[in-house]
Amino acid sequence: MNNNQIKLGLRKIVNPVGLLVAQKGEKRDATTVAWMSKVSNHPPLIMVSIAPERYVYHLIKETGEFVLALLTDRQESLALYCGSNTAYDVDKFHEAKIQTEEALFLKVPLIKDTVVNLECRVKDLHPAGDHVMVIGEVLAAHHDGEARKPLIMTDKMGTIELENKL
Template sequence: MELVSYVEALKIIKSPTRVALAVVRAKENIYNLITLEWYMRTSIEPPMFAISIGHTRYSYECLQENRFFNLVFPSDEMKNIVKYCGSHSGRDFDKFNILDINWMPGRLNKLPILDDAVANFECQITGQIKSGDHTIFVGEVKYVWANADKELAIYYPLKD
């Protein structure tokens, strides 16, 4: 055991190990995607997920306006989407249209469902709490879509 830097420790514990994407609504018929490591299940009944979003993110603005998100568990074949959405802001790029995303409209508030993902959880925000420079949005899961035959994108290496 030895003292290491925070970044070194993240590499050692292989964090992030399982990343997700959230789809949010930017404007009418315009959607944004953000790569997320900070998400968790927070309730069994009703089923709930929380996502932590930085205040500088475009997605943070979007979530203040439209109180829904689709939490997406990407498949292995979506690694390029995960990478792009974690390094480009919706303020500067229309990520949803630039990336060749296969999608269909969801049931709840019609946010897109990503066809090639392992799972999509359509959530309605029921509360939020400020956590330093991020805000945790808590969402109740309303509809779930899944592709049982797809492989999860389980590891996304940190940049050096």
């Protein structure tokens, strides 16, 4: 079995797309993620799989907290921007005019007009291959009950050559 066949097969796993948000002092980041899952109800746990070279990973490791904001089907350009630029080079919040509001428990901002914002405290970090599984305990979930459609990962978003569409 060749690796490309396996890679294409893995793309058949359907995931929602979100922004993984973290902040330490003046440093902040919102990184596009799709490799995520619910893990437990009691306590409420989620998992996001993140490559250790991502800027956002360092912020999460240092602060022990993050917000996972699930995007709507109208926020694809934001997902592509935050998934093809890095906070090593740019302030994504400034460049993409990301609107934020204060979280209840964390110093990390929430992202306005998303499907849901999950405030999470890091419970565990498990290295797995070329990624690290970040397990977060959900302290608060912000959603207004309005039926917003989630953005779902497509093959197009999975390609490496992403245009900057903003």
